[in-house]
Amino acid sequence: MTLVDRIDLNRRDVLIATGASSLLMAGGVAEAAPAPRIGRGQSFDLGWRFHRGAGHGFEAPGFNDGAWRAVDLPHDWSIEDLPAGEGRGGKVVGPFAEKAEGGTAVGFAVGGEGWYRKRFRLSAPRGGRVELLFDGVYMDSDVWLNGHPLGSNASGYTPFAYDLTPHLSPSGENVIVVRVRNEGRNSRWYSGSGIYRHVWLDVLPQTARIERWGVVVNTRRIANGEAELDIATALQDAGQGDIVVSRIKDAAGKTVWQAQVPVAHAAEQSASLNAPNLWSPDTPNLYTLETELRRGGRVLDRTETVFGVRIVTFDATTGMTINGTPTKLRGGCIHHDNGLLGACAFDAAEERKVALLKARGYNAVRPSHNLFSPAFFRACDKIGLFVVGETFDTWHHPKKPQDYSTVFAKRWRQDLDTIIRSTRNHPSVVMWSIGNEIPDRNTEEGMALQWQIVNAVHRIDPTRPVTAAINGFPGHSVTPSAVTARAGKGGKADDMSSVFLDLVGYNYKLADYGADHARFPDRVFFGTESFAKDVVAIWDLTDRSPWLIGDFVWTAMDYLGEASIGGSTLVPKANANMPVMPTTWPWVNADCGDIDLIGQQKAPSLARDVVWGISPLEIAVQQPMADDKTELLKAWGWSNEAQSWTWPGSEGKQLAVRAHSSGDKVELHLNGKLINSKAVEAKRVEFSVPYAPGTLEAVAFRGGKEIGRRTLTTVGKPAAIRVTAEKPRGGAGRGDVSFLLVEVVDAQGRRVPGAKLPLTASLSGPADMVGFGGANPQAIGSYQASTAESWDGRAQLVVRGRGSRGTVGVEVKAAGLASGRVALPLT
Amino acid sequence: MEAPTYIASTAYERPAIHDYSYGTKSVSILELMNASAAWAIVLKHLPFMPMFVQSEDIKPALGNMSLEDLAVFTTMLKPMLPALDKELATLPRVPGKGA
Numbered sequence: 032m033t034l035v036d037r038i039d040l041n042r043r044d045v046l047i048a049t050g051a052s053s054l055l056m057a058g059g060v061a062e063a064a065p066a067p068r069i070g071r072g073q074s075f076d077l078g079w080r081f082h083r084g085a086g087h088g089f090e091a092p093g094f095n096d097g098a099w100r101a102v103d104l105p106h107d108w109s110i111e112d113l114p115a116g117e118g119r120g121g122k123v124v125g126p127f128a129e130k131a132e133g134g135t136a137v138g139f140a141v142g143g144e145g146w147y148r149k150r151f152r153l154s155a156p157r158g159g160r161v162e163l164l165f166d167g168v169y170m171d172s173d174v175w176l177n178g179h180p181l182g183s184n185a186s187g188y189t190p191f192a193y194d195l196t197p198h199l200s201p202s203g204e205n206v207i208v209v210r211v212r213n214e215g216r217n218s219r220w221y222s223g224s225g226i227y228r229h230v231w232l233d234v235l236p237q238t239a240r241i242e243r244w245g246v247v248v249n250t251r252r253i254a255n256g257e258a259e260l261d262i263a264t265a266l267q268d269a270g271q272g273d274i275v276v277s278r279i280k281d282a283a284g285k286t287v288w289q290a291q292v293p294v295a296h297a298a299e300q301s302a303s304l305n306a307p308n309l310w311s312p313d314t315p316n317l318y319t320l321e322t323e324l325r326r327g328g329r330v331l332d333r334t335e336t337v338f339g340v341r342i343v344t345f346d347a348t349t350g351m352t353i354n355g356t357p358t359k360l361r362g363g364c365i366h367h368d369n370g371l372l373g374a375c376a377f378d379a380a381e382e383r384k385v386a387l388l389k390a391r392g393y394n395a396v397r398p399s400h401n402l403f404s405p406a407f408f409r410a411c412d413k414i415g416l417f418v419v420g421e422t423f424d425t426w427h428h429p430k431k432p433q434d435y436s437t438v439f440a441k442r443w444r445q446d447l448d449t450i451i452r453s454t455r456n457h458p459s460v461v462m463w464s465i466g467n468e469i470p471d472r473n474t475e476e477g478m479a480l481q482w483q484i485v486n487a488v489h490r491i492d493p494t495r496p497v498t499a500a501i502n503g504f505p506g507h508s509v510t511p512s513a514v515t516a517r518a519g520k521g522g523k524a525d526d527m528s529s530v531f532l533d534l535v536g537y538n539y540k541l542a543d544y545g546a547d548h549a550r551f552p553d554r555v556f557f558g559t560e561s562f563a564k565d566v567v568a569i570w571d572l573t574d575r576s577p578w579l580i581g582d583f584v585w586t587a588m589d590y591l592g593e594a595s596i597g598g599s600t601l602v603p604k605a606n607a608n609m610p611v612m613p614t615t616w617p618w619v620n621a622d623c624g625d626i627d628l629i630g631q632q633k634a635p636s637l638a639r640d641v642v643w644g645i646s647p648l649e650i651a652v653q654q655p656m657a658d659d660k661t662e663l664l665k666a667w668g669w670s671n672e673a674q675s676w677t678w679p680g681s682e683g684k685q686l687a688v689r690a691h692s693s694g695d696k697v698e699l700h701l702n703g704k705l706i707n708s709k710a711v712e713a714k715r716v717e718f719s720v721p722y723a724p725g726t727l728e729a730v731a732f733r734g735g736k737e738i739g740r741r742t743l744t745t746v747g748k749p750a751a752i753r754v755t756a757e758k759p760r761g762g763a764g765r766g767d768v769s770f771l772l773v774e775v776v777d778a779q780g781r782r783v784p785g786a787k788l789p790l791t792a793s794l795s796g797p798a799d800m801v802g803f804g805g806a807n808p809q810a811i812g813s814y815q816a817s818t819a820e821s822w823d824g825r826a827q828l829v830v831r832g833r834g835s836r837g838t839v840g841v842e843v844k845a846a847g848l849a850s851g852r853v854a855l856p857l858t
Numbered sequence: 859m860e861a862p863t864y865i866a867s868t869a870y871e872r873p874a875i876h877d878y879s880y881g882t883k884s885v886s887i888l889e890l891m892n893a894s895a896a897w898a899i900v901l902k903h904l905p906f907m908p909m910f911v912q913s914e915d916i917k918p919a920l921g922n923m924s925l926e927d928l929a930v931f932t933t934m935l936k937p938m939l940p941a942l943d944k945e946l947a948t949l950p951r952v953p954g955k956g957a
Contacts, residue, residue, distance in 0.1 A: 542930075
């Protein structure tokens with residue numbers, strides 16, 4: 032039952048048009064936008080029209096948008112193929128332009144201006160309230176209803192809402208118009224452009240309501256098999272006789288606590304749960320708090336707040352604990368894009384991203400460097416990842432000329448408030464980061480601002496510590512007074528960058544950990560960013576140091592933008608000592624992730640599997656190179672290794688075979704013959720092996736006992752395409768996306784590593800193809816066309832439901848190979 | 859087990875800033891640039907620095923990075939730092955504020 036259904040309706044008081052929306056778009060939209068009803072959180076994603084480009088008069092209600100394209104949300108125009116003439120004189124490949132204003136930072140994607148219009152039928156409920164909530168629009172937006180300006184928003188990541196009530200048309204025929212501008216150089220990574228997250232409509236029968244993000248649940252105490260919770264409910268326009276009913280249900284839907292109080296007592300309630308199912312990444316148990324605002328027996332408003340019962344503590348002596356159990360943050364940083372889907376925050380894509388990290392052993396994520404979508408946080412709660420909730424990438428000084436710093440002074444308090452209030456009930460969020468590598472934080476002005484932001488956070492949410500990601504120079508030594516310092520820190524020396532922080536995040540400062548711990552023995556700190564290549568050293572220290580509570584690698588997953596900061600490059604051996612710089616066009620992808628752009632495991636992740644105990648042994652082979660070349664790693668790089676023993680043309684050539692193991696010795700066999708046996712040092716060992724097709728087998732030992740075995744086998748030539756749905760069933764709704772893996776396989780059905788082949792896909796049934804491509808970090812084509820190229824023998828295909836159930840047939844062809852087919856039921 | 863709380867403090871007083879010396883780890887690149895005597899020493903040892911600090915990507919980070927931090931990303935810098943440190947150490951210490 033939905034929130035819409037559960038609100039007690041008095042339909043005589045409202046004039047809600049019934050039937051389907053008057054706007055059924057032609058082409059690309061098969062599902063009608065449902066007519067609004069009374070209730071909260073009604074999807075407003077369907078039935079929009081879109082125009083890429085600027086114009087005048089588009090906000091006018093009578094403007095004829097018949098020529099505009101039909102789109103459903105979420106929508107990101109920067110991931111769509113560029114229209115002709117958008118190349119600014121440079122090359123254009125799919126959505127990427129060599130001369131894109133944002134350059135390497137945004138992965139050569141193009142922003143600009145776009146307009147959205149949506150007609151809908153809704154009359155103002157007499158005495159009621161209608162509000163529209165945008166989960167996220169990148170970047171600057173202006174919204175009109177029936178020609179009346181509702182407001183503007185300048186943060187591309189924070190949600191915002193407008194009261195539609197005063198401007199709804201008496202006729203019931205309305206048009207909402209959104210102008211979005213993503214202009215200038217405003218981002219250091221791929222941002223996407225447009226209404227890339229969901230939009231929601233609230234229609235309430237009275238102005239009285241539960242304040243948006245006004246319910247908060249915190250665990251105060253866990254003892255003797257009981258949890259004590261603090262519940263606060265903020266209301267708007269509630270009357271003296273109104274009551275608030277609060278009800279907690281467990282995961283099975285059973286009511287485990289409830290109370291009914293007059294509104295005057297709603298601000299503070301206490302609840303007790305017997306034998307609570309505690310939340311942690313290992314046991315992500317969730318509860319739901321239902322809150323109803325009632326007047327005379329009628330339900331005026333109703334919300335559901337999902338929360339978890341958990342207590343998280345941080346201490347330099349005991350480390351980090353979750354419900355009393357010591358834990359470490361096995362973390363990864365990620366940006367918000369969803370690969371081939373661009374910034375579109377489909378719920379299934381957000382959940383998949385979280386699941387991919389979890390499967391690779393991560394128990395923590397740092398959504399960098401901004402608020403992610405609600406679906407992302409829900410997935411972290413449900414699947415079980417700790418989250419560092421990050422707020423800003425800049426304060427008052429810019430990193431890019433048109434970035435958030437241009438509005439920071441005016442907006443930070445409001446945006447901070449929104450970020451925290453909208454996210455604070457997620458049990459996954461265990462701390463707030465007030466900034467990433469903030470410029471000028473080491474000045475007196477920056478220090479004062481640090482104090483203001485830290486304390487602003489604590490006033491909104493006193494249950495979580497505050498951190499920041501500090502790179503490089505932490506500033507000079509300072510001593511705060513008792514009145515200014517955080518509790519217990521008055522009169523104690525600290526660094527300017529961290530003097531008011533509860534926890535200190537370090538970016539790329541492994542070399543300083545030991546010395547800083549000696550200087551600040553009661554400091555709790557962790558790596559907010561680190562290089563993948565340091566994984567062994569970092570975790571060796573982290574595992575034995577309670578004051579070091581974890582680490583977040585940059586990054587857990589490849590992302591668009593910051594093109595080519597990872598990976599490696601081949602140079603003449605004579606240039607081996609030259610600095611290696613990131614390459615530029617046509618690289619569009621950072622290429623520094625443990626997981627690639629389409630969700631497949633990369634070589635650094637193999638090492639992490641061993642370090643984190645997921646696997647006792649993993650092996651990979653460095654890509655063969657010319658004899659006069661050497662490989663240089665980029666700053667965030669990793670050697671170009673693959674789990675492959677298929678290197679045609681390299682017969683007899685010495686190849687580097689690298690093993691990571693938790694054992695003390697690794698033996699390497701080629702075609703049944705022992706090549707070498709080596710001791711493992713720092714979980715790593717390297718062999719040089721003359722390539723010969725066949726079977727390469729590594730065996731790991733500890734104390735003479737075998738603990739693991741890995742085999743790589745030479746595969747045959749490409750013979751067929753295999754298509755596999757990641758899940759046996761997909762969602763049929765317009766907001767549902769399903770992911771399919773496309774592989775180039777040999778006659779025995781084994782993936783052919785390194786295979787780069789042109790592919791052509793076709794679909795039948797009730798779905799659209801919204802993504803098709805490989806993980807190639809370079810721009811090689813569209814992400815939305817029916818043709819793509821495999822990368823390392825793989826590609827990804829993403830389909831989006833049309834709103835009707837059925838079976839989608841997917842066929843992928845490659846010249847000379849047997850086609851791959853799959854039937855995917857959408858329900 | 860009680861949940862910890864993090865309480866906002868009530869008033870801001872600028873923390874006392876301790877005195878410091880010039881060095882490749884003890885000050886930011888921006889501070890070196892703003893101290894003519896120090897910058898002259900840096901340029902003597904690292905003549906390529908003017909080109910480096912003009913980079914649009916680097917400019918925002920100059921206040922956040924010491925030369926030693928820079929060496930994390932530019933390995934060729936590392937061997938040059940000891941001699942630079944030795945000479946920077948001859949400059950007078952920078953007095954603190956309110957310490």
